[in-house]
Amino acid sequence: MTSPRWRLILNGKSASDVELRAAVQRLRGRGVALDVRVTWEEGDAERYVAEAIADGVDTVVAAGGDGTLSEVAATLAHRAEPAQALPSLGLVPLGTANDFATAAGMPATSLEALSLIAERPARPIDLLRVTADHGPHWCANMASGGFGTQITLETDEGLKRMLGGLAYTITGLSRLGRIEPLQARLEGPDFQWEGAFIALGLGNGRQAGGGQALCPGALIDDGLLELTVVPELSGEIAPTLGRLITAGKEAALEAVAVRARLPWVRIVAEQPITLNLDGEPEISRRFQIDCVPARLRMHLPAACPLLGTP
The missing domain is CATH 3.40.50.10330 (Probable inorganic polyphosphate/atp-NAD kinase; domain 1)
Structure with missing residues (x-):
């Protein structure tokens, strides 16, 4: 043998x-x-x-x-x-x-x-294919934008070495007073949304940025990506939600988020926006994100929560 x-x-x-x-x-x-x-x-x-x-x-x-x-x-x-x-x-x-x-x-x-x-044994898994100005790119986990992306990009490498995932939380808390909404139009099959958002997640996996569970229902074998949009907020709820997102609390998202599960999403913005593609920033005014079914085979635990089919 x-x-x-x-x-x-x-x-x-x-x-x-x-x-x-x-x-x-x-x-x-x-x-x-x-x-x-x-x-x-x-x-x-x-x-x-x-x-x-x-x-x-x-x-x-x-x-x-x-x-x-x-x-x-x-x-x-x-x-x-x-x-x-x-x-x-x-x-x-x-x-x-x-x-x-x-x-x-x-x-x-x-x-x-x-x-x-x-x-x-290895199981078929989906991947996200992101086409932009310098594409295409592939994501195994998540494409994210807005608040979470800024946390990831601004977190100091030395702080990450000392504190691990807690470093993202500290960076997020330091940004709570300066969350800047982004304006964009999102569309997919039987789905359209337009407005200002403070956080965006397109998940093959469920979390990014050190524990931000932006797409808590995402699966990696269903041929669909999970879209989560957190619209611009005002009043006292804004800093409260920012803190909860940083801590990865699903309840905060459920209260305000726009959600959809789609085979593809197109993003169009008037001004360039940054998407974090599994840690790599990509800046563009237009993004096409496709879920490519069963693109690879991966070894995963028997009870892996990301698998929809046992």
Whole structure:
């Protein structure tokens, strides 16, 4: 029987992770042919994925945060091959927020995460394809705009290293007095909304920005994205909602949000707006966001909350 062949693509920030090193050795001891590549600069992940495919590996493992997962997933999704012909995708969560991993119920330790890949068959998952001025881009987790995007972009890297996800909350609280609404028109099949918003989420996954659960009902295998729009608010409720959004409280969103589940959404704005695509900002006046069904295959927990089909 041929040993499974894996290629682990590790974010360079975690290259000295002792726990991961030990977990890799454990998996090799179980008969997995597991090679590691460490990213150092832009383009490394894309090159490593291409090499892995050329080498005929069975599984590509993203070891890092949401950005690393998205970069590896995007590189696979850019390929012309169908999902069945591509390596499956695994994840070892090592980032600051790990929003996708948290929502998916992924194991907390490196050994458990690698063991899950060995034990659980890969499942088809959707991805978001975002077309803008410099597109297309792919999102494994979420595209977000407004309040949450500014929190993510403004949170200091040193603060994230010290405080983890709490850093996003602190940054969000510091912005409560200067939430600036954005004006846009959103449309999709049997859906249209136009106005000023302070937060926007287009979810394949459910949360972003260190725990902001903007799309709490999103699934990654239903062929639909979940859209959440938080309109401009006034009076005392505005700072209260801002605090609750930062803390990821679903009740605050339910009270005021516009929600829809759609196969695609088009955004048109008079002035350029910024969407955060799994940590990467994209600025444009027009966005087309499509949910591409079953674009990849991923190893996920048996009771993964993001799966609609057991």
